[in-house]
Amino acid sequence: MAKYHEIYEDLKGKIEEKEYAAGTYLPSENELMKIYESSRDTIRKSLELLASSGYIQKEKRKGSLVLDVGLISFPVSGLTSFKELEQSSHRYHSKTEVASFLYQHPDSRIQKKLNMDPEGYAFSIKRVREIDGERIILDEDHINAAVIPGLTEEIAADSIYEYIENELKLPIAFARKEITVVRASEEDQRLLDMKGYDLLVCVKSYNFLEDATLFCYTVSKHRPDKFRFVEFSRREKER
Amino acid sequence: MAKYHEIYEDLKGKIEEKEYAAGTYLPSENELMKIYESSRDTIRKSLELLASSGYIQKEKRKGSLVLDVGLISFPVSGLTSFKELEQSSHRYHSKTEVASFLYQHPDSRIQKKLNMDPEGYAFSIKRVREIDGERIILDEDHINAAVIPGLTEEIAADSIYEYIENELKLPIAFARKEITVVRASEEDQRLLDMKGYDLLVCVKSYNFLEDATLFCYTVSKHRPDKFRFVEFSRREKER
DNA sequence: AAGTGGTCTAGACCACCGA
DNA sequence: CGGTGGTCTAGACCACTTT
Known part of the structure; x- marks a missing residue:
């Protein structure tokens, strides 16, 4: 792991453990250079990571103010798979059921979304996520088989992301x-415990590999009362 | 404006104008150094900005691949006020109506959210956003008057953000x-054109100044069929 | 072998704040 | 006036890809 990334992890840990308390300042960049025995640029890279993920706020000529991470708590933002979410948040009894698993030429709509040839194959997988005995999320993944080969129903029941990585x-x-928010289809109603709701929060996601290959298009529908998304964002300067 | 920011803006513009087409590579960092007559670090800072906002994907030992920005199109992500949104997306006939404007000691719930003393004053403002003749968004701002003085109903009808900045x-x-998604209250139903919906998408936002002062807590409720949020996110490496 | 991006270092100047 | 963070430069080595 790169040095600046190690320093980032170290500082992040110390902020989370309140070794650096919210409202106080981190040591100055000069001091951090000595502490971590590295150059200023390396320190600054670490601090930039902390700032962009909401741990600190850099104030000119004053220092790096530690923010109150208590409020962050549940970052669904970023690229998080269900399995990771499940592990990080302490949810009880979550379960995944594969509702359908197809290996086929997808319809033209999906072909287009995945930038595929008409002759190409794709996996089309529907999975129901059950949390605390309630079926509240329906995931529909379309995965380009030319990019991600060898998927099975067993893998889908566990974690597709884990398999890929x-x-x-x-x-x-x-x-x-x-x-967005969409009306629940008849199928949605059948597969999920809708508890009287007729709307679903719909998260559409285009997922890319490092070489910018689009490998997966996912539609994830959530029962409205169980959906929550949090984000930390910085305002762009100098517009 | 800083040099690296200028280069970022220039490259961004050229990508948007398809001068650098999606699927091709930007000139290498070495070439960019010559083009912009600057050091490698400065170039790299610009490229980092482009990468983090989804314009390029950096590939080791290959180059900076230009991504298809067509798909980004409508970034509601980040920190965007209604007025800016209105100006950037070409919405017709949008209008803001101030439904209520109070200057008072807020109730204890709001006091707590804004980290205020019990003696402190706050502005509590409700605004209805009308787009194409439909009242579809209800904004509720609570603003610490000790931080942001001098607000008036006129300013609220225009743009509070603009006033502050x-x-x-x-x-x-x-x-x-x-x-999150919430049930519409009676007041929501009265102030908005609900078109039969009984749910609203609820965006709660804590807004901070550069010195990390929390100055505003906003609850923005959107009619479900008119809500859309898009995000570009990168997966964290090395966890 | 040449070129790429990723990382790290050392040093410089600036504007501004607070003592 | 010393210390801070913001910016910029010049140079170095690495691992790897492409030719």
Whole structure:
């Protein structure tokens, strides 16, 4: 791991452990240079990471103010798979059920979204996520089989992301997501415990590998009362 | 404006104008150094900005691949005020109506959210956003009067953000946002054209100045069929 | 072998704040 | 006036890809 990344992790840990308390300042860049025995640039890279993830606020001529991370708590932002979410938040009894698993030429709409040839194959997988006995999320993944081969129902029941990253060693790099609200279809109603709701929060996501290959298009529908998305954002300067 | 920021803007513009087409590579860092007559570090800072906002994907030992920005199109992400949104997206006939404007000691819930003394004053403002003749967004701002003085109903009808940044010269720096779905209250139903919906998308936002002062807590409720949020996110490496 | 991006270092100047 | 963070430069080595 790169040095600046180690320093970032170290500082992040110390902020989370309140070794550096919210409202106080981190040691100055000069002092950090000595503490970590590295150059200013390396220190600054670490601080930039901390700032962009909301741990500190840099104030000119004053220092790096530690922010109150208590409020962050539950970052669903970024690229997080269900399994990771499940592990990080302490949810009880979550379960994944594969509702359907197809390996086929996808319809033209999906072909287009995945930039595929008409002859190409794709996996089309529907999975129901059950949390605390309630079926509240329906995930629909369309995965280009030319990029991600060898998927099975067993893998889908566990974690597709884990398979891609750990088995195939393919680095997942970035995604474009869109959040809207849609009316629940009859199928949605059948597969999920809708508890009287007729709307679902719909998260559409285009997922890319490091070489910018689009490998997966996902539609994830959430029962409205169980959906929560949090974000930390900085205002762009100098517009 | 800083040099690296200028280069960023220049490259961004050229990507948007398709001078650098999606799928091709930018000139290498070495070439960019010559083009912009600057050091490698400066170039790299610009490229980092482009990468983090989704314009390029850096590939080791290959170059900076230009991504298809067509898909980004409508970035509601980040810290965008309604007025800016209105100006950037070409919406017709949008209008803001101030439904209520109070200057008072806020109730204890709001006091707590804004970290205020019990003796402190706050502005509590409700605004209805009308787009194409439909009243679809209800904004509720609570603003610490000790930090942001002198607000009036006229300013609220225009743009509070503009007042803060341009009149008071206070730099708005970052926010924490949370998106959930809530049931519409009776008041919501009265103030908005609900078109049969009984749910609203609720965006809660804590807004901070550059010195990390929390100056504003906003609850923005959107009619579900008119809500859309898009995000570009990168997966964290090395966890 | 040449070129790429990733990382790290050392040093410089600036504007501004607070003592 | 000393210390701070913001910016910029010049140079170095690495691992790897492409030719």
